[in-house]
Amino acid sequence: QVQLQESGPGLVKPSETLSLTCTVSGGSISNYYWSWIRQPPGGGLDYIGDIFYTGSTSYNPSLRSRVTISVDTSKNHFTLRLTSVTAADTAVYYCARVDNSGWTWGQGTLVTVSS
Amino acid sequence: QSVLTQPPSVSGAPGQRVTISCTGGSSNIGAGYDVHWYHQLPGTAPKLLIYANSNRPSGVPARFSGSKSGSSASLAITGLQAEDEADYYCQSYDSSLSGYVFGTGTKVTVL
Numbered sequence: 001q002v003q004l005q006e007s008g009p010g011l012v013k014p015s016e017t018l019s020l021t022c023t024v025s026g027g028s029i030s031n032y033y034w035s036w037i038r039q040p041p042g043g044g045l046d047y048i049g050d051i052f053y054t055g056s057t058s059y060n061p062s063l064r065s066r067v068t069i070s071v072d073t074s075k076n077h078f079t080l081r082l083t084s085v086t087a088a089d090t091a092v093y094y095c096a097r098v099d100n101s102g103w104t105w106g107q108g109t110l111v112t113v114s115s
Numbered sequence: 116q117s118v119l120t121q122p123p124s125v126s127g128a129p130g131q132r133v134t135i136s137c138t139g140g141s142s143n144i145g146a147g148y149d150v151h152w153y154h155q156l157p158g159t160a161p162k163l164l165i166y167a168n169s170n171r172p173s174g175v176p177a178r179f180s181g182s183k184s185g186s187s188a189s190l191a192i193t194g195l196q197a198e199d200e201a202d203y204y205c206q207s208y209d210s211s212l213s214g215y216v217f218g219t220g221t222k223v224t225v226l
Contacts, residue, residue: 035215037217044117044204044217044218044219044220045161045204045206045217045220046217047214047215047216047217049214050214050215058213058214059214060212060214061212061214094160094161098215100149100166100167101166101167101170101172102151102163102165102166102167102172103151103163103206104163105160105161105162106160107159107160108160
């Protein structure tokens with residue numbers, strides 16, 4: 001059974017770049033789409049974007065100018081970069097495997113933007 | 116802001132039936148894209164309840180059911196139990212946004 005684990009700094013300063021990695025275990029990253037989602041404190045789920053294992057990406061229009069998602073099939077992981085962060089980017093960030101049978105989610109990691 | 120609208124809250128007594136609506140539009144649910152449903156307990160990741168409109172993954176009790184009609188979808192919980200108290204989200208794909216969308220979320224309270 002595939003498992004996903006997010007990792008990265010829990011604290012990022014305003015105007016800096018947020019970087020997170022999602023490591024996939026129990027299955028190959030190939031042949032699937034992979035996504036990043038975030039949830040602000042007390043808020044709902046927001047789709048950030050997704051990537052196919054070949055590197056093709058799709059981003060939420062509201063974040064497109066600041067987001068980059070990349071994949072490394074040799075390491076079986078994919079990454080999220082979000083530039084010029086502000087307090088509004090404080091959220092729990094989830095990675096997930098996109099599947100027509102429903103998405104499989106990581107446990108999530110809280111990223112706080114604060115000086 | 117989400118393009119899928121859910122009621123902020125629903126409530127019911129133990130044993131009752133509650134339904135949660137998910138209203139979209141012609142570029143998402145109405146375009147034929149599948150709807151998935153998740154529930155989320157505080158501090159935990161969303162967990163899949165229903166996939167592809169009406170299918171239950173193994174391990175999900177039969178009292179959870181999903182349906183879709185036109186530009187809307189619904190999740191029904193029959194025989195409501197205290198452990199069902201959680202937040203519930205629908206999810207679909209939107210062709211005008213070229214990406215996935217989530218519902219606004221519904222908090223289910225067991226009275």
